[in-house]
Amino acid sequence: MDTSRSDRVHDVVVIGGGPAGLAAAGRAAALGADVAVVDAAVMPGGQYWRQPAGDVLAGSVTHLHHGLSTYRALTGQLAGIAAGGGYYPRHSVWTVGRDESGFVVRALTGTGAGEYEVEIRGRRLVLAPGAYDRQVPFPGWDLPGVMTAGGVQALLKGHAVTAGQRVVVAGTGPFLLPVAAGLAESGATVVGVLEAASPLAWARHAGAVLRNVGKLGEGAGYARALARHRVPVRTRTAVLEASGDGVLERVTTVRLDRHGRALPGTRTTVEADTLAVGWGFTPQLELPLALGCATRVDVDGSLVCVVDDEQRSSVADVFIAGEACGVGGADLAVTEGEIAGTVAAGAAVTDRRLLRRRAALRRFAVAMHAAHPVPSAWMERLTDATVLCRCEEVTVGRAREALLLGADDARSAKLLTRPGMGWCQGRVCGYATSCLMSAWSGRPASPASMAARPVAAPLRLGTLAAADDRAPG
Amino acid sequence: MPERGTDVVVVGAGIIGAACALYAARAGLSVTVLDRGSVGAGTTSRCEGNILVSDKGAGPELDLALASRSLWLELAAEYGADRFELEEKGGLVVATGEAGMASLRRFAVGQGAAGVTAEPVTPDGLRAHEPNLASGLPGGVYYPQDLQVQPVLAAASLLAAARDLGARVVTGTEVTGAARGADGRLTAVHTRDATYPAGAVVNAAGTWGGDVGERLGGSVPVLPRRGFILVTEPLPRVIRHKVYSADYVENVASDDAGLETSAVIEGTRGGTVLIGASRERVGFDETLSVEVLRRLAAQAIRLFPFLADVRLMRSYRGFRPYCPDHLPVVGHDRRVQGLLHACGHEGAGIGLAPATGRLIADLLTGAHPLVDPGPFDPMRFAMEDV
Numbered sequence: 001m002d003t004s005r006s007d008r009v010h011d012v013v014v015i016g017g018g019p020a021g022l023a024a025a026g027r028a029a030a031l032g033a034d035v036a037v038v039d040a041a042v043m044p045g046g047q048y049w050r051q052p053a054g055d056v057l058a059g060s061v062t063h064l065h066h067g068l069s070t071y072r073a074l075t076g077q078l079a080g081i082a083a084g085g086g087y088y089p090r091h092s093v094w095t096v097g098r099d100e101s102g103f104v105v106r107a108l109t110g111t112g113a114g115e116y117e118v119e120i121r122g123r124r125l126v127l128a129p130g131a132y133d134r135q136v137p138f139p140g141w142d143l144p145g146v147m148t149a150g151g152v153q154a155l156l157k158g159h160a161v162t163a164g165q166r167v168v169v170a171g172t173g174p175f176l177l178p179v180a181a182g183l184a185e186s187g188a189t190v191v192g193v194l195e196a197a198s199p200l201a202w203a204r205h206a207g208a209v210l211r212n213v214g215k216l217g218e219g220a221g222y223a224r225a226l227a228r229h230r231v232p233v234r235t236r237t238a239v240l241e242a243s244g245d246g247v248l249e250r251v252t253t254v255r256l257d258r259h260g261r262a263l264p265g266t267r268t269t270v271e272a273d274t275l276a277v278g279w280g281f282t283p284q285l286e287l288p289l290a291l292g293c294a295t296r297v298d299v300d301g302s303l304v305c306v307v308d309d310e311q312r313s314s315v316a317d318v319f320i321a322g323e324a325c326g327v328g329g330a331d332l333a334v335t336e337g338e339i340a341g342t343v344a345a346g347a348a349v350t351d352r353r354l355l356r357r358r359a360a361l362r363r364f365a366v367a368m369h370a371a372h373p374v375p376s377a378w379m380e381r382l383t384d385a386t387v388l389c390r391c392e393e394v395t396v397g398r399a400r401e402a403l404l405l406g407a408d409d410a411r412s413a414k415l416l417t418r419p420g421m422g423w424c425q426g427r428v429c430g431y432a433t434s435c436l437m438s439a440w441s442g443r444p445a446s447p448a449s450m451a452a453r454p455v456a457a458p459l460r461l462g463t464l465a466a467a468d469d470r471a472p473g
Numbered sequence: 474m475p476e477r478g479t480d481v482v483v484v485g486a487g488i489i490g491a492a493c494a495l496y497a498a499r500a501g502l503s504v505t506v507l508d509r510g511s512v513g514a515g516t517t518s519r520c521e522g523n524i525l526v527s528d529k530g531a532g533p534e535l536d537l538a539l540a541s542r543s544l545w546l547e548l549a550a551e552y553g554a555d556r557f558e559l560e561e562k563g564g565l566v567v568a569t570g571e572a573g574m575a576s577l578r579r580f581a582v583g584q585g586a587a588g589v590t591a592e593p594v595t596p597d598g599l600r601a602h603e604p605n606l607a608s609g610l611p612g613g614v615y616y617p618q619d620l621q622v623q624p625v626l627a628a629a630s631l632l633a634a635a636r637d638l639g640a641r642v643v644t645g646t647e648v649t650g651a652a653r654g655a656d657g658r659l660t661a662v663h664t665r666d667a668t669y670p671a672g673a674v675v676n677a678a679g680t681w682g683g684d685v686g687e688r689l690g691g692s693v694p695v696l697p698r699r700g701f702i703l704v705t706e707p708l709p710r711v712i713r714h715k716v717y718s719a720d721y722v723e724n725v726a727s728d729d730a731g732l733e734t735s736a737v738i739e740g741t742r743g744g745t746v747l748i749g750a751s752r753e754r755v756g757f758d759e760t761l762s763v764e765v766l767r768r769l770a771a772q773a774i775r776l777f778p779f780l781a782d783v784r785l786m787r788s789y790r791g792f793r794p795y796c797p798d799h800l801p802v803v804g805h806d807r808r809v810q811g812l813l814h815a816c817g818h819e820g821a822g823i824g825l826a827p828a829t830g831r832l833i834a835d836l837l838t839g840a841h842p843l844v845d846p847g848p849f850d851p852m853r854f855a856m857e858d859v
């Protein structure tokens with residue numbers, strides 16, 4: 001099928017329909033800008049407000065959601081944008097480029113041989129691409145039944161499906177609680193929530209926490225739900241190993257000391273058919289990197305984009321909001337989106353409260369990252385036989401061979417032994433490979449060396465070629 | 474602070490620097506290799522690793538390529554083909570029209586006289602070689618001598634072999650300049666934080682050879698020629714050889730600065746299919762060119778229609794190091810005593826690496842050169858200036 005082109009040049013094209021993107025689009029539209037919103041999902045809301053097709057948070061999953069009044073306000077504004085022909089759901093952006101008119105966003109829609117490319121043009125861009133679960137390998141993590149916490153949550157919110165009957169939720173960070181609470185409320189038996197961090201970890205950041213009591217309230221709600229379902233929450237506890245005969249059957253856990261190291265003699269094994277693991281999030285940086293936006297390594301070890309006070313990236317007319325400039329949750333994403341949308345529409349941010357809220361939420365995010373580090377002892381749990389890259393089936397032992405061949409960073413390990421070369425393009429194993437190479441070589445971690453993915457979403461070669469066949473000559 | 478001195482300092486740990494280091498070490502010289510990045514992470518990591526004789530007409534580059542191919546097979550026999558993932562893949566060049574078929578045949582006859590095995594293939598024969606090729610193609614030529622290696626692995630393995638002979642490899646170290654003696658001879662190489670005394674210095678900095686040459690006191694005209702490669706999702710082995718359309722040969726040798734593309738397609742061990750090749754002179758512009766990607770995809774589908782339904786998973790680009798006459802610069806820089814160049818191998822550096830390394834070692838030790846170094850003389854451009 002042909003590429004769909006139009007001469008319309010929007011004032012602002014927002015990529016991403018999660019909290020940050022919707023907020024940016026809403027603000028820009030309210031200021032009179034001609035706005036487009038491009039989003040891969042069927043329904044607006046991103047990961048945070050994920051929901052079944054056609055549901056519009058009307059029924060089946062509302063009990064899983066927070067901030068629904070904000071959501072309704074944002075989707076109300078989106079309806080206006082959609083009425084003007086500016087809403088592109090089910091459109092995955094595979095690349096962003098430029099021409100005389102400004103930016104050209106190239107998105108894919110349709111499935112199978114019916115896939116085709118749509119070009120959307122704009123003078124300014126707001127990138128709000130969100131993040132995906134950060135993972136680290138452990139023995140057995142490649143067994144069916146081991147999932148990401150975000151994946152489990154997406155099944156629940158997006159399809160009203162519980163991933164399993166007996167579920168262990170493990171990793172670190174406040175996100176584990178809603179996942180566990182949602183599962184328990186939906187009828188699954190949550191065998192336990194294993195939080196690697198210490199319960200005291202937040203104490204050092206009392207200031208940041210007090211200024212964000214709303215967040216704590218949300219957490220307390222989940223804690224109540226978990227208590228109601230008698231779900232044990234264990235802190236300073238981590239998964240050592242997942243095992244089973246072809247599928248997950250058992251989860252072996254261990255207590256951690258203050259430094260995140262396994263305490264001898266504390267192993268326990270529980271039976272489970274599903275293990276949901278989350279170690280924080282990795283921002284999705286394909287599009288900012290393709291445009292040349294400057295990056296930095298954030299306090300949680302993630303590569304994020306550099307933005308100024310008005311959410312401007314280092315590239316003119318490109319704004320970034322939400323997790324891509326620092327993982328911090330939905331409230332921060334909405335605030336950043338509002339600022340980005342305002343400035344992208346050509347207005348100034350006059351509401352000082354917006355700026356203060358962003359500052360407070362960012363402090364909260366920093367405190368959260370400090371309280372919930374990935375315990376570096378995850379590396380001790382690996383054996384040479386542990387799979388590092390699932391797509392290419394590269395083991396830890398094989399990746400270590402790259403070191404002997406002279407590799408000193410994640411990219412050279414990838415070039416020599418293939419972690420990150422497969423279908424996921426290093427989205428899953430990039431963080432771990434970068435940490436391992438750094439630990440082995442003594443050089444600083446190099447998340448940037450694995451982050452560039454010029455083809456942001458896979459596309460049929462036939463789709464790519466279609467526009468060329470039509471061109472004269 | 475001065476580091477331990479060696480007979481030779483090689484600047485660049487790409488495939489060329491690696492081969493220079495190994496052959497110099499094998500000749501008994503002490504060697505240090507310096508690279509600002511990681512092993513093989515320059516243009517060597519941006520290519521397909523083909524060792525081709527099929528795309529070269531009779532002349533000095535083909536002579537170098539044939540010598541180099543023999544050395545690759547020797548290296549594989551000595552160290553193990555797996556250390557390089559060397560595969561005797563064979564190349565199938567496909568004509569897309571009757572006129573193209575005639576000129577391809579003529580080209581192959583000339584190559585045959587120069588020592589290349591070239592087997593004409595009938596239209597039916599094409600499908601025997603590659604069952605998934607489009608129907609209706611007029612024929613082609615099969616080149617059983619074409620090989621392939623995994624280029625980064627090959628560079629790393631050559632360097633590992635050199636290290637076994639005592640060579641030292643220092644990565645993450647940028648060469649910034651050189652020290653000279655009273656007689657003008659190079660005596661040491663400066664990096665950002667150290668000095669490496671050297672009996673001789675080899676500029677193997679690939680596409681950055683012009684820049685490094687200048688830093689060492691002897692510039693060479695090496696420029697970037699951009700190329701994109703498309704990588705598909707992994708598939709079962711559906712393409713057996715390197716398959717390319719006959720117009721590729723013309724593009725390789727072309728002087729046009731504009732965009733040139735031709736279909737170059739092959740399967741890999743990992744299951745992905747690699748699709749090239751584009752050539753354009755746009756400096757070091759790193760942005761993705763959708764126009765180039767579209768053309769490469771369309772041309773590939775014309776040869777292998779099933780590719781239309783295969784998904785593109787990633788794309789990468791590199792900058793081939795080219796000289797104005799499309800031949801590498803290999804040999805002494807007679808303006809600066811102690812400086813040698815080994816760069817500018819354009820789209821054939823992997824194939825030409827062992828012979829280049831051997832030639833450099835021969836020139837360093839005064840041994841009889843493997844091939845006539847005359848056509849690769851770095852001074853050939855400097856001469857034109859005077």
Ligand SMILES: Cc1cc2nc3c(=O)[nH]c(=O)nc-3n(C[C@H](O)[C@H](O)[C@H](O)COP(=O)(O)OP(=O)(O)OC[C@H]3O[C@@H](n4cnc5c(N)ncnc54)[C@H](O)[C@@H]3O)c2cc1C
Pocket residue numbers: 484485486487488489490507508509510511513514515516517518519520521522523524525646647648649677678679680681685699700701702749790791792793794815816817818819820821822823824825
């Ligand atoms: C798309 C594409 C496809 C290709 N396909 C093939 C193919 O199939 N077969 C083939 O034979 N060739 C192919 N080539 C060409 C091949 O990649 C090159 O000829 C070859 O890699 C050049 O190797 P090199 O060692 O000279 O350069 P490089 O690999 O670039 O090595 C040069 C090194 O010098 C280092 N360096 C630069 N400046 C400094 C400094 N100041 N200090 C220290 N170190 C420095 C760099 O970091 C780099 O590692 C292709 C190229 C491209 C772009």
